[in-house]
Amino acid sequence: MSKKISLRNRFIQTILKVKAMTWLYDSHIHLSDPYYEYDLNHTIKGMENMNIKACCVSMDNITSKRTLELGRNSKLVLPFIGIHPERANDDLDLMINLISENQQHISGIGEIGLDPTYVKSNEDNNRQIFLFESLLSLAEKFQKPISIHSRKSLDEIFSIITSYDIKHMLLHWFDGSKKQLQKAMDMDFFVSYGPVLIYANDKQMLLSKTSEAKILVETDGPVKFSKCFEMKSGQISFIPSVVFCASKILGKSYDEMASLLEENSKSFLRI
Numbered sequence: 001m002s003k004k005i006s007l008r009n010r011f012i013q014t015i016l017k018v019k020a021m022t023w024l025y026d027s028h029i030h031l032s033d034p035y036y037e038y039d040l041n042h043t044i045k046g047m048e049n050m051n052i053k054a055c056c057v058s059m060d061n062i063t064s065k066r067t068l069e070l071g072r073n074s075k076l077v078l079p080f081i082g083i084h085p086e087r088a089n090d091d092l093d094l095m096i097n098l099i100s101e102n103q104q105h106i107s108g109i110g111e112i113g114l115d116p117t118y119v120k121s122n123e124d125n126n127r128q129i130f131l132f133e134s135l136l137s138l139a140e141k142f143q144k145p146i147s148i149h150s151r152k153s154l155d156e157i158f159s160i161i162t163s164y165d166i167k168h169m170l171l172h173w174f175d176g177s178k179k180q181l182q183k184a185m186d187m188d189f190f191v192s193y194g195p196v197l198i199y200a201n202d203k204q205m206l207l208s209k210t211s212e213a214k215i216l217v218e219t220d221g222p223v224k225f226s227k228c229f230e231m232k233s234g235q236i237s238f239i240p241s242v243v244f245c246a247s248k249i250l251g252k253s254y255d256e257m258a259s260l261l262e263e264n265s266k267s268f269l270r271i
């Protein structure tokens, strides 16, 4: 074989390899949190090197604007904007405008949901529900995926969501019972598991009972993780460990697990 042809073959093989490379997705991380600001370039470089894209969720109007900026600066950042139940008193009208004006640039709406931890009165409760329902209406209107915070509120979320026609819904950091997981599967939700999967038996059991096509992984950074993570904040670089752990639980190779998660992530994101 001439030198020219063998070089050409090597070039084609390299291209095929690049083409076949699997993308991992962190389905829920707050890169717009000030925690990441200092070494954001380092984080983005790391994402390029590890072939990881991130659904960057937001807490309120300020972090949503930051998320949009991050999305403009890197195609690896997939922007989700919205108001978290902890910030239920943030300006809803401003958020409705922000979503409407940027609906072509956002990958989804989130982090939205319900959480009684932040409710001190009836009024707080009504405000959280009103906010959640308003943002669900926008997700329905623009056909956007949603990233849902469901701490201690899964059953209420199940009952509210039946009134909306939203097909791509993620219950991030799934923490329900086996029965609630079954209900989530019946209702076609995606559920995501994070670094806790590595050390918590109950999460490993839940993962083993989740429909394979509905599993996603996340870090929820900058949340801090205990045990083997020694109270470090979630980093995108934790994702391969979560994927490895999931592959062991489901009896798959790492590559099989990564491909499955890539398919699932694309299906969630409608890409």
Ligand SMILES: [Zn+2]
Pocket (backbone or CB within 6 Å): 028, 030, 057, 111, 220
């Ligand atoms: Zn979160």
